[in-house]
Structure formats: C-alpha cells, structure tokens
Amino acid sequence: MSSTLPPFTLDDLRRVLREAAGADEGVDLDGDIRDADFDALGYESLALLETAGRIEREWGITLDDDTLGEARTPGALVDAVNAHLSAARAA
Template identity: 65%
Template sequence: MVTDVFTLDELKRILLEAAGADEQVDLDGDILDTEFQDLGYESLALLETSSRIERRYGISLDDEAVSDALTPRALIAVVNARLTAVRA
C-alpha cells in the first residue's frame, strides 16, 4: 500500500528490489546519514531506485535533486517534499 509519507523502510525495500544489497552492509543499522556510495549503491542503482519510486508513488523526481541526495535521509526528504507538493 502506498502512503502519503515515504519512509526509510520503504526506501530500503525499493533499494533491495532495484539493486540488491552489499553483503557487508547492514541496512537494518543506522543508515540515515550514511552516504549511498558507502552503502554500496552507485548512481545507476539510485537511478533505478528513483524510477521505481516515481512509478510507485505517481510522482516525478528532479534528476538533480536525486543526484544531490547523497544519503537516505536526503533522498527521503526529496521524495516527501515532492509528495507534499503533489498532494497539496
């Protein structure tokens, strides 16, 4: 079920669907402020992730904003800002 709020749990689920996970990274740990590169996700994985988010939530994400979001916390903020704008 898609909600009006994008959460870390949803981001982790989509990241795993889009690109899997590095065996050496614990996505269940405190990852909000860990850079995606340190989590094992490069730009191609993040493009696929943002594409899945767009389809699932029916929104359009700015490519620059997504590429500037270096951490899960930053990407969650980008998605939630867009959801708020669309739903307003």
C-alpha cells in the first residue's frame, strides 16, 4: 500500500456506500450522517459487507468482522478505517 494515500474521510465513505449499495430515497447521505446508525440510514449487514470489501480493495487494508460489528455509525467506520490505515503505514 502506498504511504501517500490520504486519510479515509466521510466523503469517501459516502461514495463507497453509494457504489456498493446505493442510497435509500428517504436518506440524505450528504447531510450530517457521522453519528447516525447505519440501520437508520437503510444499510443492513450485507450492504456493509460489500462496502467493507470495496474499502479493503481501494485502500489496501483488511477490516475484520469485529471492526465491522462495532462500527455502528459512519463516523465509527471512518475512524476504524483510519486506525487500520495508520497501523498498515507503521508496519
């Protein structure tokens, strides 16, 4: 993985969510979703698995099941991805 990759952002997550699973018509992903529960945003576990797979391929990291299970909000997932990126860069 390149150490020049920028941090993973909420905008990156919005893009990946749309690519992986689309967006529910009643949800404004461009709004303040950082602390919204993924269930409330219309993303169930299969959509999040697809999202995680895209993140892993694009950013060159591996997200374990515990990370995905504990990241119940977009903000928590962004923070988890960045923690994995930092660990990978330090290795």
